[in-house]
Amino acid sequence: MIALDDMDRAILRALEADATQSAGALGRALGLSQPACWRRIRRLEAEGVIAGRRLTIDAAALGFGVTVFLGVKLATKGRVSLEDFERAATAIPEVQVVQHVLGLFDYRLKVRARDIVDFERVLRRRVMTLPGVGQVEANVVLSEERRPGPLG
Structure with missing residues (x-):
């Protein structure tokens, strides 16, 4: 199990709400630079915390x-x-x-x-x-x- 800090959790909550956000927009909303936000997202993906991004279709x-x-x-x-x-x-x-x-x-x-x-x-x-x-x-x-x- 990977250790998550408050920023990791904030990133996950934001992506869970809208996975289409760019790392730049997400970083601005959370007070991170685009590269720092991108690195955190990539680490979460590499560790398997983010297993994919899905499209929600209104059936x-x-x-x-x-x-x-x-x-x-x-x-x-x-x-x-x-x-x-x-x-x-x-x-x-x-x-x-x-x-x-x-x-x-x-x-x-x-x-x-x-x-x-x-x-x-x-x-x-x-x-x-x-x-x-x-x-x-x-x-x-x-x-x-x-x-x-x-x-x-």
């Missing part, structure tokens, strides 16, 4: 207005490998996240669909036909509030 603006989290319990763990299930689940375009979890369910899937009818199609034709699927529980997202990360 609803693209017509995907329904998000559903599915809990999936495998029925035949001995007859189907976890890798087979994971490979098949990640091949479904509407499934954005596949998490192997501990608890009541074996997996948690994040599914994006255009509407409830589209979600039902994905559930019936794709998710329920995955290898080893037993019990499935759906939780439709009604609203979402973004909270700052652990550094916020």
Whole structure:
């Protein structure tokens, strides 16, 4: 684990809010020179603290207005490998996240669909036909509030 000082944390918070900021703009906002800010960002990347920068797409603006989290319990763990299930689940375009979890369910899937009818199609034709699927529980997202990360 890398030791972070207050400036490193400030840089991470600022990049988490807007990863498109230049080192110069970020440095000015934090009272650092552009080269000093750039060196800190590069060190954080080299140490693996910054693992990448992502583009956030508004799914609803693209017509995907329904998000559903599915809990999936495998029925035949001995007859189907976890890798087979994971490979098949990640091949479904509407499934954005596949998490192997501990608890009541074996997996948690994040599914994006255009509407409830589209979600039902994905559930019936794709998710329920995955290898080893037993019990499935759906939780439709009604609203979402973004909270700052652990550094916020």
